[in-house]
Structure formats: structure tokens, C-alpha cells
Amino acid sequence: MSDRKTLQTEKISGHSGASPGFGMQRDFEVCKLVDTTTCIGCKACEVACVEWNDMPFGATTFDNTYQTMPETRWNFWNLIKFNEHQREDGTIQWLMRKDQCMHCADPGCLAACPADGAIVKYTNGIVDFNQENCIGCEFCVSGCPFNIPRFNPGTKKVYKCTLCSDRVGQGLEPACIKACPTGCLKFGSKDDMKFIANERARQLKENFGMEKAGVYDPQSIGGTHVIYVLHDATDPERYGGLPKNPTIPWSYTVWKWLFKPVLGTFALFGAVGVLLHYVAVGPRRPQPEPPEKEAANGNGD
Amino acid sequence: MGTAIERFDEKARRTFDSIGRTEVYKGELLRHPVYTRVLHWMVALFFFLALFSGFGIYLPWLFRWFTPVFGGGPLSRQMHPWFGVGFVFFFFLQVLNWLAPMAWTTADTKWMRGIGKIVGGKEKLDPPDTGFFNAGQKVQFWEIVGGCLAYLITGIILWAGARSFGATAVAISYVLHDLSALVMLGGIFIHIYLSTIGEPGTFQAMTRGAVSEAWAWTFHPAWYKKVTGRDPRQAYEKARQQQSGTAPKQS
Ligand code: HEM
Numbered sequence: 001m002s003d004r005k006t007l008q009t010e011k012i013s014g015h016s017g018a019s020p021g022f023g024m025q026r027d028f029e030v031c032k033l034v035d036t037t038t039c040i041g042c043k044a045c046e047v048a049c050v051e052w053n054d055m056p057f058g059a060t061t062f063d064n065t066y067q068t069m070p071e072t073r074w075n076f077w078n079l080i081k082f083n084e085h086q087r088e089d090g091t092i093q094w095l096m097r098k099d100q101c102m103h104c105a106d107p108g109c110l111a112a113c114p115a116d117g118a119i120v121k122y123t124n125g126i127v128d129f130n131q132e133n134c135i136g137c138e139f140c141v142s143g144c145p146f147n148i149p150r151f152n153p154g155t156k157k158v159y160k161c162t163l164c165s166d167r168v169g170q171g172l173e174p175a176c177i178k179a180c181p182t183g184c185l186k187f188g189s190k191d192d193m194k195f196i197a198n199e200r201a202r203q204l205k206e207n208f209g210m211e212k213a214g215v216y217d218p219q220s221i222g223g224t225h226v227i228y229v230l231h232d233a234t235d236p237e238r239y240g241g242l243p244k245n246p247t248i249p250w251s252y253t254v255w256k257w258l259f260k261p262v263l264g265t266f267a268l269f270g271a272v273g274v275l276l277h278y279v280a281v282g283p284r285r286p287q288p289e290p291p292e293k294e295a296a297n298g299n300g301d
Numbered sequence: 302m303g304t305a306i307e308r309f310d311e312k313a314r315r316t317f318d319s320i321g322r323t324e325v326y327k328g329e330l331l332r333h334p335v336y337t338r339v340l341h342w343m344v345a346l347f348f349f350l351a352l353f354s355g356f357g358i359y360l361p362w363l364f365r366w367f368t369p370v371f372g373g374g375p376l377s378r379q380m381h382p383w384f385g386v387g388f389v390f391f392f393f394l395q396v397l398n399w400l401a402p403m404a405w406t407t408a409d410t411k412w413m414r415g416i417g418k419i420v421g422g423k424e425k426l427d428p429p430d431t432g433f434f435n436a437g438q439k440v441q442f443w444e445i446v447g448g449c450l451a452y453l454i455t456g457i458i459l460w461a462g463a464r465s466f467g468a469t470a471v472a473i474s475y476v477l478h479d480l481s482a483l484v485m486l487g488g489i490f491i492h493i494y495l496s497t498i499g500e501p502g503t504f505q506a507m508t509r510g511a512v513s514e515a516w517a518w519t520f521h522p523a524w525y526k527k528v529t530g531r532d533p534r535q536a537y538e539k540a541r542q543q544q545s546g547t548a549p550k551q552s
Binding site for chain 2: 015016114116133134136139142143151249251261263271273274277282283285287288290
């Protein structure tokens with residue numbers, strides 16, 4: 001990646017016409033790789049995220065796990081989720097997964113958003129919220145298959161991980177990546193990260209006997225720009241909040257882009273219908289109508 | 302319960318009549334008292350406020366020019382539910398007010414069968430058993446009652462959002478809320494047309510509150526008969542003969 005690079009917009013929520021600047025420069029897709037098999041749950045990434053994004057301090061919630069709080073918050077975008085999974089032989093597997101925005105290739109939040117320019121997708125794959133255009137409707141929350149956008153009741157705007165678009169735009173890696181001490185977080189082009197992830201999965205299978213190890217990059221939403229290496233890729237649900245086949249609700253796809261305009265036009269037929277009735281059939285007047293009318297019409301009825 | 306509603310409506314009508322006025326001139330009949338008219342226009346006002354503030358959220362790429370009218374996107378989004386609440390509130394009062402005349406009768410079923418002739422302009426006079434409201438008006442009324450319920454339930458879900466009701470409930474409500482609006486919008490075009498240029502003489506029913514007797518015997522003959530005691534068809538014949546100037550015989 002070159003030193004200075006402006007982020008080119010690929011998609012804009014609620015926008016008419018083309019996305020300005022799309023395709024002006026060649027760009028490659030970026031990707032964050034999270035290797036859950038080498039995550040030690042140190043939470044350095046959580047701290048780095050809060051620090052870099054200058055988020056106000058928020059109280060943590062202790063609920064008998066190592067997890068900092070039950071869910072991400074509007075001012076806490078990066079959360080290590082701790083899950084205990086019982087294997088068939090009765091032994092316990094302790095799973096740690098860094099939860100944050102997945103930066104989908106086909107973002108459900110963007111599809112659901114009705115505000116022009118509140119959600120943008122850059123050609124490098126980053127999906128970003130522009131709070132100054134956000135109207136606070138929270139449709140993105142219901143459009144997201146990963147339950148990521150968080151509403152701030154104070155500002156009435158929605159927030160989430162930006163994949164450090166401000167850093168990436170300047171040729172830097174995201175803050176979480178910089179903080180990771182084990183190298184379980186990596187950042188680079190999507191192609192490179194996919195390659196490394198697949199290599200790692202192969203290694204887990206061949207050298208560690210993890211037959212079901214694999215890469216999480218769900219194709220049901222065109223892939224994501226955060227991918228995971230999982231001990232068991234056949235059951236992502238056990239990591240908490242990783243759906244096997246994430247999808248965007250029908251309401252924000254077929255309904256929004258096809259039926260809304262089509263049925264809206266049908267409703268307008270009401271106006272066309274009455275106009276045509278007026279010119280073709282004419283109004284119904286209280287009877288009997290004044291005689292001048294009948295004379296002017298030439299015939300009496 | 303019915304009597305409690307009636308007592309409430311009676312009191313409201315009396316109160317509004319003591320504040321406002323309804324002039325009924327010679328040859329006219331009282332159609333809607335002050336209370337009904339005030340409710341109707343509050344309903345219409347809030348309906349259009351909700352409609353226009355909703356347009357920008359419905360199809361932003363087509364209607365985003367509506368949002369500045371309401372002070373921008375965030376304010377549109379904040380005001381829209383309150384406009385909706387106003388609409389549902391006033392329409393609820395109107396429902397109480399109109400429950401009795403909106404009851405469906407066998408005459409309405411008959412009227413609906415002959416709707417083609419009326420819309421086609423073949424039948425200049427409504428069937429003699431057409432009462433205070435005709436079947437078309439009743440259908441529109443009950444459609445709005447259903448629409449208000451749909452609005453209220455789905456609207457509250459969308460208002461509180463996925464945080465309170467879950468993503469699926471919001472996604473479903475999103476579609477139903479739109480559908481309700483579309484049906485109502487289509488109906489309102491017809492309503493406005495018929496109450497203005499489509500059936501001249503109707504508009505004043507909701508402004509001054511009075512209509513001409515000719516309007517009444519033409520569009521609501523059974524109601525005409527009830528309030529005047531005269532036969533609507535005979536009254537019409539008489540007026541027709543008088544009007545043609547060369548009235549053959551004086552009755
Ligand atoms: C500019 C817009 C409107 C005009 C000119 C208008 C006019 C009228 C008039 C003249 C009547 C009396 C009909 C009669 O006495 O037989 C009426 C009745 C009624 N109006 Fe409106 N109205 C408007 C908007 C609305 C809206 C927005 C609603 C509700 C969403 C509404 C709901 C009703 C209902 C339920 C009735 C009684 C049943 C009927 O006549 O269909 N109106 N309106």
C-alpha cells in the first residue's frame with residue numbers, strides 16, 4: 001500500500017446516482033486476519049481500540065467470565081468473547097474470539113440504511129459510518145447479521161469499528177493489529193490474508209490433528225474483510241455470534257430495492273386513476289344538474 | 302361500553318358546538334358538527350405530516366428533498382413517530398365518533414355490487430337505501446382503522462428498534478409499515494378526489510359542515526329521508542320538473 005492513499009467510495013447508503021470517484025484508482029482489498037488458535041485473550045486489542053479512537057471510559061461488567069462486558073458498546077468496538085465449549089469426550093475447549101465489525105463485502109447495514117451517505121463502503125472493503133449523516137433510525141442494527149452497530153442514545157447516532165479507516169487511509173495498520181503481542185492478528189491484502197489463513201488451517205490439520213480447522217469468510221454475504229482461522233470451521237456458532245450462513249434480511253434486499261419503488265408507483269396509480277376518471281367519466285354532480293349544462297351539452301342526458 | 306362511548310361523544314360534540322359554529326342555510330342539511338370537522342382535519346394534518354416526513358426515509362434516493370422540510374434527516378426521523386402518534390390519536394377519537402354510522406349493513410353489500418355503475422357514471426343517483434355513509438366510504442374508514450393498528454404495532458417496534466424487539470421483528474415491521482402506508486396512500490387519492498372535484502358539493506361537508514338537500518338526496522338518499530322525512534326520489538323528481546322551467550304541473 002502506498003504511503004498516502006485516499007479512500008475511494010464504492011457504495012453509499014440511500015444515495016441516488018453513482019458513487020463519486022469509484023474506480024478512479026486501482027485499489028486492493030484489505031483484510032484483518034484473526035487466528036483464534038493463537039489468541040491468548042490478553043485484551044491488548046481492546047485497549048488499543050479504545051485508546052486510538054479516543055473513547056470515553058466506560059465501566060466494565062463482570063459476569064463470572066473473563067469477558068470485559070457482555071457485548072460491544074457504542075464506545076467499545078472491539079471485544080474478546082470468551083466461550084467454553086465441551087467436546088464430545090467431555091473435555092473443555094476455551095475459545096477466544098475477537099468480536100468486531102466484519103466489514104462485509106455485501107454489508108447489510110448499508111443496505112438497510114435510509115440516510116444518504118451515512119454508511120459508505122470503500123473500494124478497499126472497509127465499511128464505515130459517517131455519523132454526521134446518520135439519522136439515528138437504527139435500521140442498520142436489524143440489517144447486520146453480526147449484531148454490531150450500536151446506538152448512542154445521547155447523540156442518537158450509531159457507531160461501530162471503522163477498521164481504523166483513518167489509519168489505513170494513511171498507510172498504517174489498524175490499532176488492534178499493532179497492539180497484538182502474539183501475532184494472532186494480521187493485516188494486509190485480502191488475497192494475502194486468505195493465503196496465510198489457509199496455510200495456517202492446513203498446518204492445524206496436518207500437524208495438530210484438528211481435522212475440522214478452517215477459515216471463516218462467509219460467502220453468503222460475499223465474504224468479509226475480517227476473517228477467522230477457527231479450530232472447527234464447521235461450527236462457527238460455538239464462538240458466540242458467528243452465524244454459519246449470515247444473511248441480510250429480505251426486507252432490505254428484495255423489498256427495499258424492488259418492491260418499494262414498484263409498489264410506490266402502484267400507489268401513485270391512485271392519483272392517475274382519479275385523474276383519468278375525471279377526464280373520461282367526469283364528476284358526479286348532485287342531481288338534477290343545472291339546465292344550462294344540459295343545453296350546453298347538446299343532449300339532455 | 303357503548304353508552305360510555307356515546308356519552309363521551311355527546312359531550313365532545315356539545316363542547317365543540319359551544320365553541321364553533323355551523324350555519325345551515327335554507328335548502329341545506331347539517332352533515333358534520335364542529336367536533337367531527339376538527340377531528341377530521343387534525344387527522345388529515347397529522348397524516349400528511351407523517352406521510353411527508355416518512356417519504357425521505359421510505360425511498361431516500363427519490364424523496365430525500367422532503368427531509369430538509371422537516372429540519373433534516375435526524376429531525377425527520379425524530380418527528381415522524383410523533384406525527385404518527387398524533388394521527389392515530391385523532392383517528393381513534395374519530396373512530397369513537399363514527400362507530401355507529403360506519404356499521405356495515407346489507408344495503409352496503411348491495412351498494413358494493415353496483416359499484417361499477419356508479420364509478421362508470423351510468424348511475425347518477427345512489428341506490429335509495431344508501432345511508433349516512435355509503436359502502437365505499439365505510440371500506441375506506443375500516444381500511445384506515447386496520448392501517449392504524451398496523452402502524453401502531455409496527456411503528457412502535459421500529460421506534461424502539463432492534464435493541465428492544467430484535468432484528469427479525471424490525472425487519473418484518475419495516476415491510477408491514479410500508480405496506481400499510483402504500484394502501485392508505487392509494488386510498489387517500491380517491492378520497493380527496495371524491496370529496497372535492499369528483500363529487501362537487503361534498504367538500505363543504507367538512508368545512509362549513511352543511512350540504513345541499515340535492516347533494517343529500519343524490520348521494521345519501523336514505524339519510525335524506527331520515528332527517529327530512531321526505532322521499533328522496535320524489536324530491537328529486539320535483540326539483541327536476543321545477544328546473545326544466547316548463548313544469549307541466551305544480552304539485
Ligand atoms: C385534503 C385532504 C382531504 C379532504 C379534502 C377530505 C375531505 C373529506 C370530506 C369532504 C369528507 C366528508 C364526506 C362526507 O361527508 O360524505 C371526508 C370524510 C372522511 N375523511 Fe377526509 N379529506 C381529506 C383527507 C383525509 C385524510 C388524510 C384522512 C385519513 C387518513 C381522511 C379520512 C376521512 C374519513 C375516514 C372520512 C369519512 C368517510 C369518508 O367520507 O370516506 N380524510 N373527508
